[in-house]
Amino acid sequence: MSKGIWIFVEQAAGKIRKISFELLSQGRKIADQKGEPLVAVIVGENIANLTKEVAEYGADQVYLLDSPQLAQYTTGAYTSALxxxxxxxxxxxxxxxxxALAKDLAPRLAQRLGVGLASDIVDIEQDQDKFLLFKRPVYTGSAFSLVEIESTPLLATVRAKSFVASEPDSSRQAEVIEATVDIDPADLKVILKDVALIITSRPALTEADIVISGGRGMKAKENFTILEALADVVGAAVGASRAAVDSGWIDNQFQVGQTGSIVAPTLxxxxxxxxxxxxxxGMGASKVIIAINKDPDAPIFNVADYGIVGDLFEVVPLLTEEFKKLVNE
Incomplete structure (x- = not known):
């Protein structure tokens, strides 16, 4: 008989992503209400040191899939092992x-297991007959659908910031289980030899509490330095609209939107x-939205909590200077 609410704990370079803490916290609530254990799964190499942190966020059991073949994410190896x-x-x-990892991994797990997949959900509703129902945005977020999955396990990917991570409890402990890693050779179609890292002091776009994005109004690639200066003062991530990415002014990894990253920062x-x-x-779920645009009729003002009608090349440097004063106080 199937048992347990299981959470995939995503890590990179030995650091757990914030979304995993959010899922563990919400999973703990669901597990308690359903009378089920909460189980975490960590995949990688030399990852045993992460189990304590996972336990602090509510896991009863932690499965470790620890192998040199899983040191870096590859679709075939992760799919086979999981x-x-x-x-x-x-x-x-x-x-x-x-x-990005789960959007590649989850559909393949669904296909291998022969189960349904609820993608990009923003809420989980409990139903006595159906166990869990998944709420996801449709029509670019203007409406929501409630998804029922009839197969088991119920497989779903959850949008970041949909749930709030609880405070860790250092007194909690979890049973650690070292699972056997047996990867089919046929699944190792890609072997990752090396990873080129981008070194930056700024937070990851999808995990940042503050995101500063530029669009077509930036006019040129070099003008993004204006946003970067402000980002460095307030500890923000830099993002962009599709128009800016398509213009070649910034790499597509920074794109915010339906076809880019979904973000929900505090600001x-x-x-x-x-x-x-x-x-x-891609950003409508942000808690506070500030829009800077010289066009008073720009649609962005319809969703903004605060709007500044003005030239961004004048406004942003002024904001940067004011924030510097606040930071240095």
């Missing part, structure tokens, strides 16, 4: 963060962004 574990243990639900500052529907879909 499929065998899930088939053996038969959890009731398996939740992953809606990250989102949109600079020279008109407010196309696909961009709003």
């Amino acid at each position: 499929t065998k574990l899930l088939r053996k243990e038969e959890p009731k639900a398996f939740l992953l963060g809606h990250t 989102y500052i949109a600079c020279g962004i008109s407010g196309a529907i696909q961009h709003i879909a």
Whole structure:
């Protein structure tokens, strides 16, 4: 019989992503209400040191898939290892963060396991008959659908910031289980030899509490230095609209929107962004939105909590100087 609420704990270079803490915290609530254990799964190499932190966020058990073959993410290796574990243990639900990694991994797990997948969910509703129902945005966030999955495990990816991470409890302990890693050679179609890291002091776009994004109004690649200066003062991530990315002014890893990254920071500052529907879909859940645009009729003002009608090349440097004063006080 299937058992347990299972959480995929995503880590990179030995550091757990924030979305995993959010999932563990919400998973703990669901597990308590359903009378189920909360189980975490960590995949990688030399990852045993992460188990204590995972336990502090509510896990009853932690499965370790520890192998040199899993040191870096590759679709085939992760899919093979996790499929065998899930088939053996038969959890009731398996939740992953809606990250770039999980968007690649989750559909493949669904295909291998022969189950349905609820993608990019923003809430989980409990139902006595259906166990769990998943709420996800449709029509670029203008409506929501409630998804029922009839197969087991219930497989879903969850949008970052949909749930609040609880405070860690250092007194909690979890049973650690070192699972056997048996990867089919046929799945190792890609072997990762090296990873080129981008070294930056700024937070990751999808995990930042403050995001400052630029759009078509930035006019040129070199003008993004204006946003970077402000970002460095307030500890923000830099993002961009699709128009700026398509213009070649900034790499597509920084794109915010329906076809880019979905973000929900505490503060989102949109600079020279008109407010196309696909961009709003990617940042509309931000707690506070500030829009800076010289066009008073720009659609971005319809979703902004605060609007500044003005030239961003004048406004942003002024904001940077004011924030410097606050930081240095």
